Amino acid sequence: MLSYQGIPVMKMTKPLFIKAEQPMATAPPGRAASNRRDLVFVVNPKGANGRTGEQWKMLLPYLRTRLSSECNIYESLTSGPTHAIGITREAIREGADAVIAVGGDGTFHEVVNGFFWGGKAIPGHHEKLSRTALGLIPLGTGSDFARTMGWKNNPQDAIERIAKGVRSRIDVGVINGAEPHYFINVADINLSAKAGYYASRYKRFGNLCYVIGALQAFFGHHNQDLRIKVDEGEWELYSQVTALCIGNAKYFGGGMKITPNAHPTSGTFEVVTLQDFKWYDFVFKLYKLYDGTHLSVKNVSSRSVHSIEVEQIVNDGSIYVQSDGEHLGFLPRKFCILPGAIDVIC
Numbered sequence: 001m002l003s004y005q006g007i008p009v010m011k012m013t014k015p016l017f018i019k020a021e022q023p024m025a026t027a028p029p030g031r032a033a034s035n036r037r038d039l040v041f042v043v044n045p046k047g048a049n050g051r052t053g054e055q056w057k058m059l060l061p062y063l064r065t066r067l068s069s070e071c072n073i074y075e076s077l078t079s080g081p082t083h084a085i086g087i088t089r090e091a092i093r094e095g096a097d098a099v100i101a102v103g104g105d106g107t108f109h110e111v112v113n114g115f116f117w118g119g120k121a122i123p124g125h126h127e128k129l130s131r132t133a134l135g136l137i138p139l140g141t142g143s144d145f146a147r148t149m150g151w152k153n154n155p156q157d158a159i160e161r162i163a164k165g166v167r168s169r170i171d172v173g174v175i176n177g178a179e180p181h182y183f184i185n186v187a188d189i190n191l192s193a194k195a196g197y198y199a200s201r202y203k204r205f206g207n208l209c210y211v212i213g214a215l216q217a218f219f220g221h222h223n224q225d226l227r228i229k230v231d232e233g234e235w236e237l238y239s240q241v242t243a244l245c246i247g248n249a250k251y252f253g254g255g256m257k258i259t260p261n262a263h264p265t266s267g268t269f270e271v272v273t274l275q276d277f278k279w280y281d282f283v284f285k286l287y288k289l290y291d292g293t294h295l296s297v298k299n300v301s302s303r304s305v306h307s308i309e310v311e312q313i314v315n316d317g318s319i320y321v322q323s324d325g326e327h328l329g330f331l332p333r334k335f336c337i338l339p340g341a342i343d344v345i346c
């Protein structure tokens with residue numbers, strides 16, 4: 001049995017991929033005889049309150065028309081949380097040319113985690129010359145990664161990118177723990193992570209869930225003194241931290257440009273820290289967080305790092321950590337960049 005964040009993950013049994021077309025695709029990925037590309041689409045039918053599943057059904061005929069002359073198309077619908085990780089791992093081992101997440105940032109995050117196993121990138125199929133690429137058809141609520149990449153929230157554009165198949169190497173963040181955990185957008189600590197934890201309970205309200213989550217997190221919130229170690233240097237004290245955000249990409253929370261200088265091809269994280277913020281600071285400065293102009297605000301700092309360790313001064317295990325909007329537990333944690341870890345279809 002595999003596990004993910006301590007949660008058991010079902011080992012896939014075949015058939016894993018269902019052919020979404022087509023007269024020419026007769027073998028599963030890894031055993032296709034021609035130089036046609038094997039594309040595995042990992043679809044969260046429940047994403048965006050079920051809209052992802054509906055939109056996928058409508059998109060499939062267009063996708064077949066556009067891609068099936070050059071590609072074998074396989075689809076795999078997720079049955080629940082973490083399923084996308086197992087599907088991705090199996091697809092890479094079977095030699096898929098690309099695994100394409102169809103859904104929101106949560107599904108994308110799981111597919112990214114599926115590129116790794118036991119702290120290492122999963123080796124692809126020995127017959128394949130190039131490694132499996134990561135793709136995205138953004139059909140979820142948030143689409144934060146797509147924003148960083150400058151992609152429109154338009155599935156036809158995504159299919160064009162997949163058809164062209166241009167690849168770029170991107171960085172991935174890794175968080176230590178009993179089992180390493182990977183992120184592609186932003187990992188964050190304290191108030192924002194707590195807000196994300198609550199927001200996940202209100203997904204049925206769409207983007208409004210972030211507002212409800214933030215309000216709930218504010219009740220009983222305390223800024224915290226934290227200790228941080230950057231790039232294996234000396235420990236430093238950061239007093240009264242409201243939120244500490246580690247960006248591989250620019251956006252979190254459905255469009256908040258929290259780490260505006262981050263880019264997943266930079267080889268570094270941007271760490272943005274908000275200190276000693278009161279509730280009214282958010283009322284007056286929230287728009288700056290959305291448009292990415294908050295770095296000039298008092299008590300906001302930014303630095304570029306390769307790794308960062310974060311601890312509480314008095315460790316009572318109460319400081320929330322999340323990555324790509326998924327609750328990940330509590331401090332302490334260490335975050336490191338893995339430069340160029342994945343090829344993305346861009």
Ligand SMILES: Nc1ncnc2c1ncn2[C@@H]1O[C@H](COP(=O)(O)OP(=O)(O)OP(=O)(O)O)[C@@H](O)[C@H]1O
Pocket residue numbers: 044045046047048049052078079080081082083102103104105106107108110139140141142143203325
């Ligand atoms: N079949 C399923 N049923 C219920 N939940 C699922 C299923 N498949 C995947 N999930 C979970 O749904 C979560 C959210 O999915 P996804 O990101 O695609 O949609 P979303 O509603 O747009 O959310 P986001 O805010 O992350 O964009 C994922 O993190 C995943 O764990």
